Amino acid sequence: MREFLAMGGYAAFVWSCVGLSFAVFAGLMLTARRRLRSVRGRIRIRQRNAAPDEGSWELRA
Amino acid sequence: MRLPNWLHKFASPPHFYRIAARIEPWMLWSGLAAIAVGAFGGLLLAPPDYQQGDAYRIIYFHVPAAYLAMQLYALMAIGSAIGLIWRMKLAYAIAAAAAPVGLAFTGLALATGMLWGKPMWGAYWSWGDARLTSVLVMFFLYLGYMLLHASLEERSTADRAAGILAVVGVVNLPIIKFSVEWWSSLHQGPTISRLAAPAITWDMLWPLLVMVAGSVLFSMAVTLTRARAEVLLRERSARWVRDAAEACA
Amino acid sequence: MNLVSTMLEARRLTIWRGERRLCRDLSFSLASGSLLLLQGRNGSGKTSLLRCLAGLLPLESGTVELNGIAFRRDPARYLRCLGWLGHKDGLKTELSVHRNLAFRLRLAGLAGKAGKEDELLERAGLKGLGNRAASQLSFGQRRRLALAGLIGAAPPVWLLDEPDANLDAQGREWLQRELNSHLDAGGCAVLAGHRMEWRVCGPAPQLILGIAR
C-alpha cells in the first residue's frame, strides 16, 4: 500500500494529477447541473412575473 | 445550400432537449464507470515503465484531457460555423456549451502536462515545445470565446460574434502549431531530451483507451447538460420551453 | 413610383431585447406616401424596432421587406431603399461640414457635386458654414446637417429616430416641409419620437404604432 502511494518517488506529481483531474471532473459535473437548474428557475420566474407587464405594440390609426 | 431534412428534424430544439435528457445519464454514468476502471487499471494494474518509472502514469490523465481539449474545440468551431451558415440556434447552443468544458480540459491538459514535464524534462514548461505552446494558445482562444460571449449582452449577437472568433481560431490553430514546430526545430534552445517512445504494451494501453473513452462519454454528457440549458435560454419564446421548465421544477 | 404600392411590409415580428420581449407577431405595412409614427414611453423599444427594420438588429422571428426584398436575400438592394438617421448624428466632428455632407452622399452612391452640397446646406439653414469643422456646430446644427445628408441621398424609405431632437422651432418647420415633400414624392417614413405633432397631407393614412399598457 505504501509502495503504491509512493509511486516510485513520483508521488507528488502523479497524485496531484489524479487529484486535479477528479476535481475538474467533479467541478464540470456540478457546474453543468447547477447551470441547467438556474436557467430553468430563471425561465419560471420570468414567466410568472413578466407576462402581464409585457406591453405589445399595436396600431392605432 | 440547405440542411438535410432528417437533420432538421433532429435539430428541432424540443426534440433535441428530450433526446439529450434521455441519453445524458447513461453517458454520464457509463463515462464515470469507465474513468474509474481506467484510473484503477492505470494506477494499479499497469506495470511501471522501465525508463520513466511510475511518473508515466500521468498520461492516463493527461492524454484524455489533451484529446478532449482538441475535440471540444472542433465541436465549438463546427457548431459556430453551422450556426453562422444556417442560423441554427441549436448549433450555437452546443458551441456555447462546449466552450467551458473545453476550457476546463485544456487547463487540465496544461496542468498535467507541466506535472509530467518536471520529472521527465526537468522543467515544468518549455517554450520550445510546439504542443505546449499551441495548447496554451488554444486555452486563450477558449478564454477569448467565453469572455467575448459573456461581455456581449444580446445573446444572438454574442453567439454570432463569438462564433466568428471560433471559426477564425480554428483556421489559425494548425498554422500556430506548425509555426511553433518550425520555430523550435530551428531554434537553438534547450534541447529537450524527450525519451524515445517505446512501443507501449497492452497492459499499459488498455487503461489509457478506457480512460479516453470514459472521458469522451463524460464530457459529452456534461456538454449535453449545458447545451440543454443554452437551448432553453435561446428558445425563450417557445411554448415547449415553459413546459420543460415547469416539468422539472 | 406607384402611389398605392406597399413599400415596407413587416410580418409577424417578434423582437427580444435581453430578457424582455418587445413585441410579438407584430405586423404592419406602409404604402407609398404614408408615415408611421412610433410612440411609446422610454424603453418601450422604439429604437429597437427601428433598428430591426433597418436590419441592424436580428429578429427573433418574422420578416421585413422593402419593396418586396428581404434583407437576407439581397442586402445591397434592401439597403439602397433605406435612409437612416439614428439618435446619433453620424458626423465626424474632426472634419468640415462640407466633408461630412460629401461623405454622407458618397455612402449613398452619389458622387459629390459642390453645387448640390451648397444647395442642401442652404435648405438646411447652414449656409456659409461649409468650411467650418463639424465640432464647432451646435447640436441643433449638427442635427440639421445629418438630416441634410439624408435628404440629399433621397432614399425612398426613411427611418428616423427622434429626428427633431435638438432642433429649434424653425428646424422642425423645415423638417416638416422636407418630410411632406418626401411623402408627396411617393416615399414613406417611419419616425420614432415623443413630440409627435407631425402634420401629414399625403394621400395615404398616417399610422401610429403605440404601446398598449
Added chain:
Amino acid sequence: MRIGLAVLRNEFLIYFKKWIHIIVNIAFFIFSTSLFSLVAGLEQELLAEWGAGVIWVVALLSMLLAMPLLFQPDREDGTLDLMLLSAVDPAWLALAKAAANWCVFGLPLVLLSPLLGASYGLEGIALLVLPATLALGTPALILLAAVAAALTAGLRRGVGLLALLVLPLALPILLFGVRATELAADGFPAGAPLMMLGAFLLAALGLLPWAAGAALRATAN
C-alpha cells in the same frame, strides 16, 4: 467598392486630424524599444541577438495601441451604422478601414525599423530583412485586428479583450517575422520565412475582411 474608396479617403482625413495619435504611436515604438536595450544591460552581443524579437514585440504592442481606433469611434458617433446601412459590402468597409489604419500606424514602424535595428547592432542584409518582415507581417496583423476590433467595438472597455483576442492569433506572424530577421543576421538565407509571411498576408487578405465584415454586421445592434 467605390464607396470603399470614399471610406478610405475619409479615414485618412480623420487620421491626419488626429495627428497626435500618430506621433504618440511612433514615440511609443521608439521609446519602448530603447527601454528594452537599457534593461538588457547594453551588452552589444546580447542586443544583436534580441534585436529582432524586441522590435517585433514592440511593433505589435504599438499597433495594439491604435487598434481600438479602427471601429470604436465610428461606433460611438453613429457613423458605423451609416456605413453598414450604405450598400457597400462590409468586407470592403473593413478592408478600407484596416488599410488606412495600417498606412498611418503600421507603415511608420516599417520605415523606422532599420534605424532601430541598427541601434540594436543588426548589420547588412538583416537591416533590409527586418523592414521586409514588418512590411509583410503588420498588414496581416492589422487584418486580424480588424476582426477582433469589429467583435469588440460595441464594448465599453473592449480594449483589453481586443488584445486578448489578437495576441494568440498573431503568434505565427511574430514567430516568422523574428525568425527571418535572425536567419539573415546569422548570414543564412531568409527567403523561406519571408515567403511564409507573404503567404499569411495573402491568406489574411483573402479571408479576414469577410470575417471582419461579418463581425461588424453581427455586433451592430
